[in-house]
Amino acid sequence: xxxILFVCxxxxxxxxxxxxLFKKMLEDLGEKTKGIKVISAGTAAIGGQQxxxxxxxxxxxxxxxxxxxxxxxxxxxxxxEADLILTMTRNHKNQLLYMEPKAKEKIYTLKxxxxxDGDIVDPYGQSIDVYKECSKEIEESLKVLIEKxxxxx
Numbered sequence: 001x002x003x004i005l006f007v008c009x010x011x012x013x014x015x016x017x018x019x020x021l022f023k024k025m026l027e028d029l030g031e032k033t034k035g036i037k038v039i040s041a042g043t044a045a046i047g048g049q050q051x052x053x054x055x056x057x058x059x060x061x062x063x064x065x066x067x068x069x070x071x072x073x074x075x076x077x078x079x080x081e082a083d084l085i086l087t088m089t090r091n092h093k094n095q096l097l098y099m100e101p102k103a104k105e106k107i108y109t110l111k112x113x114x115x116x117d118g119d120i121v122d123p124y125g126q127s128i129d130v131y132k133e134c135s136k137e138i139e140e141s142l143k144v145l146i147e148k149x150x151x152x153x
Contacts, residue, residue, distance in 0.1 A: 002149075003037040005082035006110070007092050011042030011071035013124050013131070014088045016051045018110065018138050020064040025146055032150060041078055043095045045071040052124060058131040079103045086110040086145075089119035114144035 004022070008015035019040035026033040049071040051059075056066045072078070079085060079100040085107045087093045096107050111118055120141075123134040 001035045001037050003082045005078060005085045006040040007074055007085060008088040009042050009044050009122060011040055011045040012049055012052045013055045013122060014120055014134065015040035015042060016066055016069045017055050017059055017135050020059050020066050021139050022142050024064050025142060041072040041074040043074050043092055045073040047071060047073050054128045054131040057128055058135045076100050086113055110141045114141040116141055
């Protein structure tokens with residue numbers, strides 16, 4: 001089984017949306033993506049915290065339910081379990097590299113890994129429109145990620 005870990009700060013907005021979106025994309029593709037586990041965590045997450053209200057709303061519009069999502073704090077064990085770690089910003093990537101230097105070959109920013117540039121800006125505390133824009137940006141990168149993964153299987 002291949003494990004993909006999405007990481008942001010609080011694990012209540014970006015990484016939780018990335019996890020939900022990617023799980024749905026894999027589910028929609030069916031058999032050819034079996035054996036891929038998708039998880040998320042945050043570098044400053046408060047364990048058990050729910051996804052933000054606007055993240056839940058933005059995902060509902062895409063048929064994704066984040067109501068049961070609970071934030072997870074990133075640990076060395078999670079970085080070791082993951083085969084691929086995709087962070088939302090360069091700062092998250094640097095934090096993980098500091099925590100687990102041995103994981104260097106599997107830690108990338110989401111945009112870096114999918115051929116894009118820059119960071120996915122935190123929508124926390126912003127309007128629903130900012131969350132929708134953020135989810136759209138994440139989804140565009142995830143479409144490229146799907147292509148990369150299917151190409152390897």
